[in-house]
Amino acid sequence: MTTILEQGNINIHTENIFPIIKKWLYSDHEIFLRELVSNAVDAIQKLSMVARAGDFSGDITNPEIEITLDKDKGTLSVCDTGIGMTADEIKKYINQVAFSSAEEFISKYKDNADQPIIGHFGLGFYSSFMVASRVEIDSLSYQEGATAVHWSCDGTTQFELSDSDRSQHGTTITLTLMEDEKEYLEPARIRQLIKTYCDFMPVPIKLDGEVVNQHEALWKKSPSSLSDDDYLEFYRYLYPFQEDPLLWVHLNTDYPFVVNGILYFPKLQPDIDVTKSHIKLFCNQVFVTDNCEEVIPRFLMPLRGVIDSSDIPLNVSRSFLQNDRTVRRIADYIARKVADSLKQLYRSDRKQYVRSWQDLGTFVKFGSLNDEKFKQQVEDILIFRTTANLSQAQGDSAKVEVESGGDDVWQEVSANEESATDQRGYHYTTLKEYLERNKDRHENRVFYATDEVSQATYIELHKSQGLEVLFMDSFIDTHFVSFLEREYSDIKFSRVDADLDDTLVDREQDSEIVDPTTNKTRADQIKELFEQALNKPKVNIKPQALKGDATAPPAMVLLPEATRRMQEMSALIQQKAIEFPEEHVLMVNTAHPLIQNLLNLSQGSIIQTGGGSSPSAELAQLICQQVYDLALMAQKGFDAEGMTTFVDRSNQLLTQLTEKV
Ligand SMILES: Nc1ncnc2c1ncn2[C@@H]1O[C@H](COP(=O)(O)OP(=O)(O)OP(=O)(O)O)[C@@H](O)[C@H]1O
Numbered sequence: 001m002t003t004i005l006e007q008g009n010i011n012i013h014t015e016n017i018f019p020i021i022k023k024w025l026y027s028d029h030e031i032f033l034r035e036l037v038s039n040a041v042d043a044i045q046k047l048s049m050v051a052r053a054g055d056f057s058g059d060i061t062n063p064e065i066e067i068t069l070d071k072d073k074g075t076l077s078v079c080d081t082g083i084g085m086t087a088d089e090i091k092k093y094i095n096q097v098a099f100s101s102a103e104e105f106i107s108k109y110k111d112n113a114d115q116p117i118i119g120h121f122g123l124g125f126y127s128s129f130m131v132a133s134r135v136e137i138d139s140l141s142y143q144e145g146a147t148a149v150h151w152s153c154d155g156t157t158q159f160e161l162s163d164s165d166r167s168q169h170g171t172t173i174t175l176t177l178m179e180d181e182k183e184y185l186e187p188a189r190i191r192q193l194i195k196t197y198c199d200f201m202p203v204p205i206k207l208d209g210e211v212v213n214q215h216e217a218l219w220k221k222s223p224s225s226l227s228d229d230d231y232l233e234f235y236r237y238l239y240p241f242q243e244d245p246l247l248w249v250h251l252n253t254d255y256p257f258v259v260n261g262i263l264y265f266p267k268l269q270p271d272i273d274v275t276k277s278h279i280k281l282f283c284n285q286v287f288v289t290d291n292c293e294e295v296i297p298r299f300l301m302p303l304r305g306v307i308d309s310s311d312i313p314l315n316v317s318r319s320f321l322q323n324d325r326t327v328r329r330i331a332d333y334i335a336r337k338v339a340d341s342l343k344q345l346y347r348s349d350r351k352q353y354v355r356s357w358q359d360l361g362t363f364v365k366f367g368s369l370n371d372e373k374f375k376q377q378v379e380d381i382l383i384f385r386t387t388a389n390l391s392q393a394q395g396d397s398a399k400v401e402v403e404s405g406g407d408d409v410w411q412e413v414s415a416n417e418e419s420a421t422d423q424r425g426y427h428y429t430t431l432k433e434y435l436e437r438n439k440d441r442h443e444n445r446v447f448y449a450t451d452e453v454s455q456a457t458y459i460e461l462h463k464s465q466g467l468e469v470l471f472m473d474s475f476i477d478t479h480f481v482s483f484l485e486r487e488y489s490d491i492k493f494s495r496v497d498a499d500l501d502d503t504l505v506d507r508e509q510d511s512e513i514v515d516p517t518t519n520k521t522r523a524d525q526i527k528e529l530f531e532q533a534l535n536k537p538k539v540n541i542k543p544q545a546l547k548g549d550a551t552a553p554p555a556m557v558l559l560p561e562a563t564r565r566m567q568e569m570s571a572l573i574q575q576k577a578i579e580f581p582e583e584h585v586l587m588v589n590t591a592h593p594l595i596q597n598l599l600n601l602s603q604g605s606i607i608q609t610g611g612g613s614s615p616s617a618e619l620a621q622l623i624c625q626q627v628y629d630l631a632l633m634a635q636k637g638f639d640a641e642g643m644t645t646f647v648d649r650s651n652q653l654l655t656q657l658t659e660k661v
Contacts, residue, residue, distance in 0.1 A: 014097070014157045029181065032131050033190070034197040035124035036078045036173055038286050040065045041203050043082025043171060045115045046105060047142055050083065052112040056142050058169065065205045067194070069185050076184050079172040080203075084141040087149045087161055094137065094151060095159060097126060115202060116310055118284045125173075129155045131184060132175035138164040139171040200285045217285045219260045219306050223250040235264055238280070239304060243267050246356045248305070249341040251334065259330055261307035263338065268302055268359045277301050282308040295327055297335050299367040299374070307334070332373070339367075339377035346381040350420045354428050357383060365476050369483055383428040384448075385471040387463050388437070390420075390427040429470070431484070435491070438468055442501060448472045448481065449496045457553050457634050458496035464548045465504050469496055478568060497635065498561040499585075504552075506545040506591060526588055526595060529602050533624030538582045545591040554592040555631040558585040580636040586628060598623055622653055 044063040050056045066079045085093070093101045102117045128135050137151040150164035166172065175184075183189050191212050194205055200217040218226065218234045235245050245264035253259050263279070278301075281292040285308065293301070295312055311326050342364065346353045353360075364382060368375035421427055429437075434446065447462055448470045449455045462469050472481055481493050494501070514522050523543040530541045546552035559567075563581060571578040588595055602620035629638075629646050638646060 018097070018155075018157055029130045030184075030193055031197070032127045032175075033078075033184070033193045034286060035127045037065060037067075037194070037198050037201065037205060038118040039124060039173075040078055040080035040082060040171070041201050042102075042117050042119050043080050043084070044203050045082075045113075045117060046109070047081075047083040047169070048114075049109040049112040050142065053109055058142065063203050065203055067190060067205065067207045069187060069190065069207075071185050073176070074182070074185065075174050075176050076190075077172050077174040079170065081168065081170040084146070084169045084171055085137070085139040085149070086141040086143065086146055089141070090137060090139065090149060090151050090161065094125060097123070116284050118286055128173065128175050131177055131181040133178050134176040136174040136176075137171060138166045138174070140164070140166045140169050142169040197287045199287070200282065202285065217282075217308070219250070219262045219308055220285070223252065226250075231262065231264075234262065235304070238306070239266075239278075245304070246359055247341075247345065249337060251307070251337055253333065257309065257311040257326055257330055257333075259307065259309045259311070259333065261305060261309075261334075263300075263303045263305040263307075263334070265356070265360060265363070266302065266304050268362055278304045280306050281312070282306060283312065284308070284310050295331060297331050297367075297371060297374075299363070299370045300335065300338060302363055303338070335367070335371060335374050336377065339374055342378060343381055353381075354383065354420045354422050357422065357428060362474055362476050365474075365480050369476075369479060375487075380430060380432065383430055384434070385422075385426050385473075386429045386434065386468055387459065387470075388427060388429065388468040390429065431488075431491075434468065434470060441467070441503060444491045445501070446470060446491060446493045447496055447501070448493060450477065454634055455496055457556065461504060461546065461548065461552055461556075462496055462501075464551050467501065467503065482565075494561055495559075495564070497556070497558055498564065499558060500544065500546075500556075500587065504546055504548075506547050522599070523590055525603075526590055526599055529599065529620065530586065530588055530624050530628070533621040534586075534628055536582075538584075539628075540583070540585045541588060542585050543588045543590045546589045547591075552589055552592065553631070554589050554594040555627045556587045556589070557628075557631045557635045558587050559635070560585065584635075586631060588627075594623075594627070598627075619653075619656055622649055622656075625649060626653060 044065070047056060048060050048063070051058075051060050063081050065081075068077045068079065069075075070077075089101070093099055100119055102119050106113065106117060132155070134152065134154045136153075138148065139151075140146060140148040146169075148164035148166040150162045151159060152162075153159040177184055187207060190207055194207065194212045198205055199213045199215050201213055202217070204211045205213045215237060218230060231248050231250075232244055235248070236242075243266070245266050248262055248264045251259055251261040251263065277291055277293050277296065279292055279296060280290045281288045281295060292307065295307065295309075296303075309330060312330065342353075342360070361383075364378050368378060368382065431446070435444065438445075447467055449459050450471075450473050452459065452471065452473060459469050485491070485493055513519055514525065520528075526543045527541045534541075542558075559581065563583065567581050568578055590596075598620055601616050601623075604616055626646075626649055629642075629649075
């Protein structure tokens with residue numbers, strides 16, 4: 001058994017701890033003003049609570065906070081018309097560091113509270129010593145018969161208490177600013193600080209007789225009392241010179257934590273920096289930061305707006321925030337609300353949803369990649385642009401269950417329109433709907449395109465054969481396709497320029513033997529012809545008869561899905577641009593008249609010549625090379641050498657053809 005030798009209290013020497021509080025507790029000097037104004041707001045709120053409880057009968061109708069700058073004296077003062085303090089209260093709350101009156105006060109007046117009290121820790125006041133060599137308090141308590149008191153302290157642990165000539169209830173805090181903190185005597189600087197930190201505080205704050213803060217904290221109001229214009233105006237106020245947002249969600253919960261806020265979906269710029277937050281974090285209407293990466297999930301970064309929560313611990317380090325349970329739950333709540341709202345919009349106004357998809361899509365996909373819970377919520381409302389015309393099928397596709405979302409409301413900006421196409425008239429579908437529609441033709445197989453322009457031939461070929469193609473062409477889609485494949489392992493995704501689907505090929509043709517001496521089929525002959533003409537051993541010539549006659553192209557360069565992805569992956573790892581692989585497939589469409597003519601041309605030459613190459617054999621060779629280059633163009637641009645060759649050959653061919661005519 002251990003013997004206890006001694007028990008006792010640990011002592012803290014104020015002389016030692018005081019400089020630490022002054023210097024290290026807050027990193028930014030300027031926040032002293034936020035702290036003093038918050039105390040003044042608290043004092044005014046407290047007085048109105050006391051009045052409501054019937055303990056004060058004086059006038060509380062015009063509360064205000066006045067900031068005065070005196071360059072001659074080098075002082076800044078913050079004067080409020082609040083509750084004031086008696087000498088005893090000053091001794092209790094000011095002289096004792098880290099002792100706040102908030103808890104005591106709230107337990108007494110909780111029934112009369114309409115606004116929360118900001119201060120909690122009993123430390124804020126001391127932040128004034130970061131910038132002041134002397135701090136003075138003049139205060140008169142609201143209590144009847146109270147006498148005004150003056151408190152003064154020069155930043156040591158010594159203070160002085162004396163009488164004051166203050167005649168109105170409330171408190172004035174006067175700071176004598178240190179030599180290198182004189183910037184706080186400049187009205188422009190103070191105005192900017194009030195705008196930043198105190199703009200939404202519920203009491204007018206005056207500087208030189210003029211009210212500087214002005215804006216109503218819209219997020220504190222009931223969503224049902226607000227119009228679209230209110231939300232838009234507020235957005236324009238927060239983010240001047242920006243395009244109007246697409247949509248917004250009003251967060252409003254008291255339990256199990258307090259979160260209010262309005263989150264807006266902006267129109268995303270393609271170069272949006274998803275690592276930078278633009279959401280402003282407030283605590284009881286006091287601005288804290290616009291850098292709230294820890295509080296909101298990473299994928300919500302592109303959103304804008306305001307989050308206000310008194311439940312987010314603010315005076316702690318950022319790494320702690322990330323691990324804080326309440327913060328995590330708040331983050332989850334916000335993500336869930338955003339997903340709920342998207343679902344609600346999808347269900348109630350699919351047209352608007354589709355029209356906003358260009359901007360919303362990246363965000364929703366990014367969220368799905370990053371957050372399993374979010375993904376589960378939005379998987380049924382992830383849509384893709386399709387080549388199918390869904391005009392007739394609209395309406396029955398939007399059946400998604402949505403939980404009713406408490407007090408939150410979801411609004412959209414523009415009015416309804418009839419058809420669920422986007423501004424360019426394109427149709428959209430979910431993966432589920434796509435698979436269901438096409439299950440008889442190609443079960444569990446998805447054809448997609450990543451570039452509408454360069455893959456136009458391939459897309460057309462699919463379309464002409466009635467195959468539906470989805471566009472996965474935003475920058476996030478490369479990752480997203482792989483992600484979808486992992487998620488739905490039974491579904492095969494093939495890009496339109498990978499292997500051609502059986503439905504596009506006529507298997508019957510070409511198998512017939514056309515040369516009994518060699519047992520060669522027509523396909524064999526075409527393969528040989530191209531192999532010789534191109535002389536590229538790494539290009540795999542694949543003759544196939546495409547359905548669709550002349551609408552299908554004479555040749556196509558195909559990149560098998562697996563090869564292409566390996567290529568993309570290694571480019572990503574090595575941080576290099578994707579190079580077009582030397583090994584690829586040249587599909588030659590044996591059903592195309594050009595290819596048939598080409599074969600005849602080359603065969604004619606065999607009969608004509610005994611040795612060496614005849615003019616028509618040469619022509620056939622040039623045409624093979626030209627056909628290959630044209631097919632290659634859909635996959636990649638030419639380099640300088642390739643371009644010269646192509647142009648020269650084109651001219652040579654045209655010359656030869658015109659000679660023949
Ligand atoms: N202008 C004021 N009017 C009346 N009382 C005040 C005023 N300023 C400060 N006080 C009293 O001093 C106490 C301590 O203030 P301080 O700013 O140090 O802490 P706080 O506001 O309670 O908490 P926090 O550290 O979160 O700001 C307050 O709780 C309040 O009782």
